[in-house]
Amino acid sequence: MKYLLDSHVLLWIITGDLQLSRKAKNIYLDEENKIFISIASLWEIAIKISLNKLSISMSLPEFVQEHVIANEIFIMPIELTHIYNLENLPFYHRDPFDRLIVAQSMAEKINILSNDTVFDRYPVKRIW
Numbered sequence: 001m002k003y004l005l006d007s008h009v010l011l012w013i014i015t016g017d018l019q020l021s022r023k024a025k026n027i028y029l030d031e032e033n034k035i036f037i038s039i040a041s042l043w044e045i046a047i048k049i050s051l052n053k054l055s056i057s058m059s060l061p062e063f064v065q066e067h068v069i070a071n072e073i074f075i076m077p078i079e080l081t082h083i084y085n086l087e088n089l090p091f092y093h094r095d096p097f098d099r100l101i102v103a104q105s106m107a108e109k110i111n112i113l114s115n116d117t118v119f120d121r122y123p124v125k126r127i128w
Helices: 007-015 022-029 039-050 060-069 080-086 096-108 117-121
Strands: 002-005 034-038 074-076 111-113
Touching: 002 007, 002 022, 002 096, 007 022, 007 039, 007 060, 022 111, 034 039, 034 096, 039 060, 039 074, 039 096, 080 096, 096 111, 096 117
Parallel strands: 002 034, 002 111, 034 074
Antiparallel strands: none
16 A cells, blocks of 8 residues: 655654554555655754754765665655645645645555545545
């Protein structure tokens, strides 16, 4: 199966954060699954680093190489079909990055790994 990670899930996987659910961890570790991270999530991480809301011990390119590419997490680009889904997407979520993740999930018919329950208000499948 294919799964799209929310930003915090990637960070919790990397840090071994205990907030990561067992189910999400098992899905991530199952080599049969194809794991994606949105380019929007990497954009969000870059912004949080620049605002000093997130600290990582390496440059962003090193972070992506070591924690995304080396772990065979596929980077999902932003496509026009994703943007088109945003046009009529209700504003249950105000965060533009999370809204884009929802739009990508809808367009690609891919499940989202996230602890964010607001995703449940959209026509996507959130797993936690």
